[in-house]
Amino acid sequence: MTSPHFPHTETPSAELHGVSLAYPKGDLVLKGLDWQLLPGQVVGLLGRNGAGKTTLLEALLGLREPQAGTVQLFGQDAQLLDDATRARIGYVPQHSDLFEGFTPAQLLAYFRSFYPRWNEAKVEGLLSRWDIARDKPIRKLSGGQKQRLSIIRALAHEPDLLVLDEPVASLDPAGRRDFLRELVGEVLDRGATVVFSTHILSDLERVAFNLAFMSEGRIALQAPLDDLLEQVRAFTGTVTEMATLMTRLNAQPLKRTPLEAGRERVLARLPAAATVPVGVAVDRVNLDDLFAELT
């Protein structure tokens, strides 16, 4: 997938190696985390409350300095980005960082002056479609409207890497649908890299082609959504049976849950086209199950 702004390349948009990060007087939030985001990937970041998703996204953008490891954006150290690289990044934080004394029109004019490209037609279209008053002080907008404005600001300069931290948290179902349509219709067509955290799993099923599950300060698993739904199964049996089955299927156990009487439940990812033997107790899993088991 290519775009005038973003020629196709296999150079990762973002790359984290061995990133460890702790808050002052706090425990480690990120523990030797490795992560790679490739051009054109749309990644949904999943994790329990307090798992460190926001910290990870902030570290990814250079807003937090890790105690160990490296973070690179478009091949540059995230702490030392040049202007050209900054212009390729869009960010919607979890909490509004809009200058609330401005009106939306003033805020957008303000940021327009800093970016070398700015899609005014898209901005105008979104302001109209999302019904945001141009000349009302931002502090008087509702939480949902502020969130939409924040999204418009992040999309306006057509970034190649879009980082969204719970972008739909304040939006009603209609607003979420509009936002996701925008994400699919505008951003994906340009081949941008998108990473967003959310708790609304149904939204992920609509747009996220890749899921990254965060647990214990690391990315526990990242894989395309369709593959996960197709290949991950929950098996139940004795410990011995499970060990034999995993070896026979060449499956990758993701989580083991001990049950009574020497039995266990194993969540495992099967190789493509693997066939489960007849008579084995196996369940398909959905996104809710994956979230509950892997985070």
Added chain:
Amino acid sequence: MTHAPRYSQVLLAVWRQRDLSSPWGRRVIAALLVLSAVAGLIWLPREAAWRVPLVELIVVVLGLWMAVAANLLEQNHPTAARTVPGHARTLKRAALLGWALCTVLFTLLAWALMPATGLWPVLLLCSGFLSAFLLWTTRLVWLWLLTILVSPLSLAFGASLAPARRALAALWESHTYEVLLACLLFQAWLVVRAFADGGARHQARYATQALMRRSMQMQLEGKAPAMNAWAPFEPLTRPFVRILSAWLRHVLDRADNTRLRSVMARAEIVLHGQQHWLRYVLTIGVIAAAVVMLFTVVLTTTGVSLALVLKHGGVGMGIGIASAGLNPGFTTPNMLWQSRREQALLQLLPGMPQGRALNVALARLHWRDFIAGWLLTTLLLVALGVAIGNQLLLCLSLAALPIAALTLTRRPALMRAPTAMIMVAPSFLFLALAGLLYVLARDLGVPLWLNGLVTLAVSAPLLAWRWRRLAAAPTALPAGRLA
């Protein structure tokens, strides 16, 4: 690509972000400046009259610079600094431009006031320093404390620092322009250092400052912020929180729904919120202790006598005491706006009075606090008056009565969202009326008792009329529902 638009955007932001809901403050300040300039031209001798607008211009220049500097620092958001191309750099350059302009303008205006030959390098040095200092005070408010400490510190360390001062003076005499250039470069560096490029420390500091800004904005709008909103001072507020919790337990332990006093004591905790009488007493107590301590330190280190301070500063102290003791009372009813969501629930609680009974009970709460504050303030003013031999300070107590009759009898159901203007107008009126009574007594010989009689004669019927109107008004809570 030209960068002019981004500089105009960051420099004009201060004007674009101004509070449009209460423009009157700015208009009043502008009118006062114009009026005093005109009055100076009319009444002052010609050789002094032209200095008034010049001094005012200096005040305007410095005030504008402070507003621009504070706004530039507010724009220095860590996320924008890291992710928006050229953002932090633009802010730094804009601040440098503002600092240079302010320095040059201040130097020229000061030079026009004191056109002594050879003085301009000193003026340039001082105005550059002042401009940089003002920028930093918008980031670190406590820097203002240094100005209070300069006098005692210079007395304490003056002798030991004298050789260094003499060496600097000699260096200045021998290499004036080189030293001036070095100092200006250092000041410019200080200006740039006020801005950060993102990062954890910047984020933490910005979050603290944002909290402080929000707290100050809330205060301007009559919303007293929670004590822990003053983030840097949060540990200092912990004893307060413990005392307030103890009071809450005390009130709840004695809860009795058959007694109006008990019901309203519990309701008051919600209705007066951050302006509850106990919070107010604790705050005033701490401020009074700090002032006494400061005075003790200054008087003992400088050797100035208390009598001399009282002689020259007695009236100012009186105004300070009256402002602290009476102004919060005028604004207590505005607190009802902050708890209007909880008021619907309060209305449903057993024992809560309804209709006229509620209106009266609520007004009594406001008046109880005001009268307690008024009595204490009057006592302090009498004591201060005796100490300085000027009982005219009681004009302040008298002037508070009609203002309270107006502000404490507003109908809560019809109240509107408090604005900065609504918050400060009673204080302005109060001080203006007190000033009028003071001038009548001092310059026109109107006896104080007559002033008091007239004030009471106006206040009593005003209060009686407003009280009847308030009692007959729609149920007070939830406040603002009929506005």
